[in-house]
Amino acid sequence: MAQCRHPSMSPAETRRAFRALLLGLFAGLLAGTVVVTALPRVVADLDGSQAAFTWVVAATTVSSTLSLPLWGKLADLADRKTLIQCSLGLFALGSAWCALAGDVGQLIAGRAVQGLGAGGVNALVQVVMGTLVPPRERGRYNGRITLVITAGTVAGPPLGGLLADTPGVGWRGCFHLGVLLAAGAGLTLHRTLRLPEAGSGRAARGSHLDFRGAALLTAAVGTLLLAVTRAGDGVPWMSWQAAGAACAVLVLVALFVRRESRAADPLVPLRLLRDRTVALSALAGFAVGPALFAAPALLGQYFQTARAQSPAVSGLLTLPMIVGLLVASGVVGRLIATRGRWKHLLAAGGLLLVLGFSLMGTVEAETPLLLVGAALFTGGAGIGIVSQNLVLIAQNAAPPDGLGAATTLVVLFRSLGGALGLAALGSLLTARVDDLSSAHAAVGAGLDGGLPDLGTLSPSAVESVRAVYGQAFGDVFAAAVPFALLALAAVLLMRETPLRTAHGEPGHGPDHTPEAGAAPRTGPGRGPARGPGPEPGP
Structure with missing residues (x-):
């Protein structure tokens, strides 16, 4: 019988440890979204500017993304x-730093520290689960992880809006909540989690952290994010500043690849990308990142500016996406666990993602909420099916000693896609608002260099601001459709391979699996291979 849990822990202990891991993951993901709907209140209280919106949201995502390879290597x-x-x-x-922040600079710094911790939680939860649960059983657990990702990434806006509107709590309560959740998860893990000692094998002895590779990756990603954030906000895409930034990024990427290809113990083992399944999983993760990270941030602003809703109501209007994520991730996780097949399910998720973004690309200020809700449900279902199961596929293809590196590689690309997507789509939103507002004189007066406060504008100005933002958000979501198409293409190019049913089985990637349709291996005293092959015909 296939082993389903690590032998050093009982089934009850495994369940308690897994619940604590989920609590920590929820706290980390919640940090990235809970402040979104409260952001106008935050900016007003701390005397921030329009640029504060992007950076308060992006600080956590960026620091989390840049720290992922280090956590994975550790x-x-x-x-x-x-x-x-x-x-x-x-x-x-x-979280405590953010709760005590006295200005926007302190808040952004606290958010960066939050991101360092959240990056560790995000990467390590996947690695620990890979240690406790074999690949065949992870489909069931992945459904629960995706449920938590749903709650932490998408349910943050309604929770943040509710806290911001609660007298005596305000937006600082969002960060106090993060402290409590992290403390509870840490205490529970201290009592329940028991894992084999890492770093004791022959391959681990003499290993070291690749700080030079980490510095090059940080410089490349940081330069790219800064350039994308500035583009459309005072710096044209076609300018010498943009060209210089592009050249700097290319040089830094080349130096990083050269360093990683020669390092004895690289930060990101490029050899993993030679495996077709791992490489395509990373590419699909990058493409689905904007939907997972950028869409919730933009939705909160859409409902407050284009639909003139309060923070609390704006958060509630994202519930269709939450429902889509919950339903799709739960159903698909169970199907993968019971049948061992995944490609056609992920392809269906990619199609739903494309359809959802395409529908959101048609929204305006007066679009019926029923249509907006249908688009959010469709896109949420696509995110739930695709995003988390990519990690499972990469883990199944990687060798046992590369589990942490393969996991972090996919999570890194997914988070990097989310960070770049947020910066690019945010810059596009700013540029589109500037272009469209030239036809509405009342909009310029209403913005005044910051986020629009509809409560202080005349009725005619409110209608103009809503019309401009409604059209701008439709254009932004339409511009995200190519990301969804790229995710779908990457999934379709993958070769479906059976999921391992126990720890330590040989990899089932393309280099290890017989061609589709080949008979299972048999031998003296051995039945058919236990890997879940194709389902029998009728």
Whole structure:
């Protein structure tokens, strides 16, 4: 019988540890979205500007993205229980920093510290689950992880709006909540989680962190994000500044690839990208990142500016996306666990993602909410099917000693796509608002260099601002459709391989699996291979 859990933990202990992991993951993901609907209130209280919206949201995503490779490498070298507790501690520290912030600069700094901890939680939860649960059983657990990703990523806006509108709590309560959640997860993991000691094998001895590679990756990603954020906001795309930034990014990427290809213990093992399944999983993760991270941030602003809703109501209007994520991820997770087949399910998710973004690309200020809700449900279902199961596919294709690196590679590309998507779509939104507002004199007066406050404008100005933002958001969501198409193409190019049913089985990637339709291996005293092959015909 296939082993379903790590032998050092009982089934009850595994369930308790997994619940604590989910609590920590929820806290980390909540940090990225809970402040979105409260952001106008935050900017007003701290005397921030229009640029504060992008950076308060992006600070956590960027720092989380840049820290992912380091956490993933540490997971292959050091004690994973200690690492995840350290990441939860960093997250709690950043949350407390944000709650006490006296200006926008302090808030952004606290959000960056939050992101360092959240990056560790996001990467290590996947690695720890890979240690506890074999691939065949992970489909069931992935459904629960995706449910938490749903709650943390998408339910943050309604929760943040509710806290912002609650007297005596305000937006600072969003960060106090993060401290409590991180503390609860850390204490529970301290009591329940027991893992084999990491870093004791022959391959791990003599290993070291690739700080030079980390510095090059940080510089490349940071330069790219800064350039994309500035584009459309005072710096044209076709300018010497943009060209210089592009050249700098290309040079830094080349240096990073050269460093990683020569390093004895690279930060991101490029050899993993030689596996077709792992490479396509990373590409699909990059393409689905904007839907997972950028869409919730933009939706909160759409409902408040184009639809003139309060923060609390704006958050509630995102519920169709939450429902789509919950239903699709739960159903598909169980189907993958019971049948062992995944490609046709992920392809269906990619189609739903394309359809959802295409429908959102048609929205305006007066679009019926029923149509907006249908588009959000469709897109949410696509996100739920695709995003989390990409990690499962990459883990199944990677060798056992590369589990942490493969996991982090996919999560890194997914988070990087989310960070770049947020910056690019936010810059496009600013540029489109500037272009469209030239036809509405009342809009310029209403913006005054900052976020529009509809409560202080005349009825005619409110209608103009709503019309401009409604059209601008439709254009922004339409511009995101190519990302969804790229995710779908990557899934279609994957070769479906059977999922392992126990820890330590040989990899089932393209280099290890017989061609489709080949008979299962048999031998003296051995039945058919236990890997879940294609379902029998009728």
